[in-house]
Amino acid sequence: MFNAIIRNTPGTILTPKDYQYLYYLTAESTPLREDCGALCGRACCQPGRDNDLGIYLFPGEEVMFNHRESWLIWEAQDPIEQLFPASWPTPVYFVRCTGSCPRKARPLACRFFPLTPHLQRDGNLWLIYETLDTPYGCPLITDNLPLQNTFIKTVAAAWQVMLQDTRIRDFVEEESRYREVQAIPLHIIEASE
Numbered sequence: 001m002f003n004a005i006i007r008n009t010p011g012t013i014l015t016p017k018d019y020q021y022l023y024y025l026t027a028e029s030t031p032l033r034e035d036c037g038a039l040c041g042r043a044c045c046q047p048g049r050d051n052d053l054g055i056y057l058f059p060g061e062e063v064m065f066n067h068r069e070s071w072l073i074w075e076a077q078d079p080i081e082q083l084f085p086a087s088w089p090t091p092v093y094f095v096r097c098t099g100s101c102p103r104k105a106r107p108l109a110c111r112f113f114p115l116t117p118h119l120q121r122d123g124n125l126w127l128i129y130e131t132l133d134t135p136y137g138c139p140l141i142t143d144n145l146p147l148q149n150t151f152i153k154t155v156a157a158a159w160q161v162m163l164q165d166t167r168i169r170d171f172v173e174e175e176s177r178y179r180e181v182q183a184i185p186l187h188i189i190e191a192s193e
Contacts, residue, residue, distance in 0.1 A: 014165045016063045026111040029154040039139040054096035055109040085170035119176045129187040
């Protein structure tokens with residue numbers, strides 16, 4: 001299991017250089033050796049039946065885009081209305097993929113899926129399968145397919161950087177406490193040695 005205690009300095013935020021590093025770090029990493037989208041018809045890369053499926057960018061991540069990408073539809077939203085922590089800036093950006101993206105340009109949330117961070121109260125970081133309800137079943141989660149060790153380790157390294165940003169840490173802590181209060185079962189992902 002990836003098990004690191006993450007500490008951060010209040011007021012720390014990620015810089016554009018930090019995001020450039022995170023994009024570099026995660027550029028080649030994928031959950032499986034083969035294209036996992038072939039298992040589900042690229043369900044998580046589609047805008048959905050009602051054109052409403054997408055992901056939120058992390059605070060500051062928008063610097064990695066020019067907002068004119070033909071493969072993304074952008075929406076600026078109020079973070080409070082979307083239940084993000086009070087520390088998140090206005091606006092937050094919700095992006096929807098039109099179905100085909102340049103892989104090296106995809107947002108971090110796409111690069112990390114199906115993993116998400118869970119912070120224990122003592123600061124220990126666990127990587128778990130995403131617990132959000134989606135209108136599709138991800139075979140990586142539902143079939144418990146083994147993920148590449150390099151992917152798990154890369155995502156863990158990226159989250160060590162991400163959690164230095166107090167706004168992102170606030171979000172991860174809120175999500176983690178919510179899972180605990182709701183008694184949502186966690187599937188902890190471990191990298192084998």
